[in-house]
Amino acid sequence: MKRILVVGGGLIGIRHMQAVQAHAGCRMVGLVDPDMTIQADVPRFVTMADVTDPVDGVIIATPTPLHAPHGLEAAGRGWHMLIEKPVAASLEGAKELESVLRRKNIRSLVGHHRRYHALVQQLKSSLADGVIGDVVNVSVLWCMRKPDAYFEENWRSVSGSPIMINLVHDIDILRFVIGEISEITALRGQSRRGGARIESGAIALTFENGAVGSVTFSDITPSPWGFEAGTGENPNIGTTHQDMMWITGTKGAISFPSMTLWKGTDWGRAAEPVALSPALNEKTPLEAQLDHFLNVIDGAKPLIDVADAIVTLGLAEALETQLASQTSNSNETKCP
Template sequence: MKRILVVGGGLIGIRHIQAVKQHPGCHLVGLADPDMSIRVDATRFASMDDIQDDVDGVIIATPTHLHAAHGMAAAARGWHMLIEKPVAGTVAEAQALARALEQAQVRSLVGHHRRYHQVLQHLKAKIAEGVIGRVINVSLLWAMRKPDAYFEQNWRTSGGSPVMINLVHDIDVLRFVIGEISEIAALRGASLRGTDRIESGAVALAFENGATGTISFADTAPSPWGFEAGIGENPNIGTTHQDMMWITGTRGAISFPSLTLWQGKDWGTPSERVEFDKPAQSCVPLDAQLDHFLDVMDGVAPLIDVADAARTLAVATRIEEALAKQSAGLPVRA
């Protein structure tokens, strides 16, 4: 039995508590959160400093800007950790945490839970096998209209943008499936809600393996296209089962999440659709992530650790900085 502490009693923290309590291989030590009014069926602590019990692993589900400090404190106590995403508030903090974990010989996992969708793992494996040949380019689309209430009296109205809230997950998907991102260029769309917050834009990407790609995103446009809508993973976002990512290669192309595969030779002959098995999701990704965390504590290589997640954060940060330098009106055109 692994003794697990959850730090942070927000929505995702509560989901982690439920997952830990239901897992036959876990014992929930309790919830650490300074808000003692949070009511959960678990032992309550105001902070990690109050923990006297033995702990094998900690799940850190606090606000992003606290991740590094809480990770450092847990590492000092020898606790292996699962940290929610984004891994830290800044790239420098994430890198410092990675060094601290290495020095303390503490293992880590970061909650980029999309990597636990079996359909995404299947896509990654088939591309690696060469089902579409060498990858040439990828196009990804995320467009949703967030309700106005989402921004009322909320930290997102001032400091947040869909880049760090939403796009960071798509960036991690691209890194996971296609490879490391080496260069970015970005154009910012108009801000329509009366603030200077980033709301939409377009990003061009270059990958180390020679592939290129684009991301188009908006939180002001209702559409059926986006990872959450296509997969149906988020109860707050309507499910459409529509594709939102298209990948081309030297032997064909494939779209996601339908895993529709096309293969061909040249433009003189139309590409043909090829039957392609799509795996069923046997386990909720959050539960699969917890299973993996227990294995990571026992020495299994993590699907994504702090050092790896820092690279996803670095790409998202570069995109955010490039967009922030541009006018909140119409994008600048050369």
């Protein structure tokens, strides 16, 4: 039985807590959060310093600016950790954490839980098997409308860009299923909620294997297109089962999450769909991630540790920097 502590009682922290409580291989040490009004039938602690019971692993699900400080505090206690994405608010903080973990021989896992999704695993293996030949390009849509309450009286109203909260997942999936990204650039859309926060934009990418791609994103537009809506993996987001990623190659194309495979020769004859049965999750990705975390505590190789997550963070941070330098009404990139 692994003794697990959860730090952070927000939306994702409560989901982690519920997964730990339901897992036969875990014992819930408690929930750390200064907000004692959070409803949770577990031992409560205001800070990690208040925890005196033994802990085998800690799940850090606090706001992004606290990831690195809380990771360092947990490392000081000798606790192996699953830390939510993005791994830190800055590359500097992430690298400091990685250095400490390596020096103290503390194992880590980062919460890019989509890597555990059966469909994502199937997509990765299908591309690796060459079902569409060499990957040439990819297009991704993530277009949701977050409710106004999501931004009220909290850190998201200023720094709640969808890059670090949402697109960091899509960037990580692209790295995972297609390959490392060598170049990335973006254009910012106009802000519609009346603040300075980044809300929408378009991203262009180049991969080390020669493929190129684009990502269009917005958290101000109600639409059926996005990973969560398409796969139904987030209970807080409505499910549409619509595709949100399209990948083309030298021998065909595939769309996700329907896993519709298309084969063809040239434009003189229409490409035809080929039967491909979508993989089904035996467990939710969050539950599968918890299974893996317990194994990582015992010494298994992590699917994505802090060192690997730093690469994804670096790409997301580069995008944030580019977009922050552009005003929502900038004329700098307009055609003459």
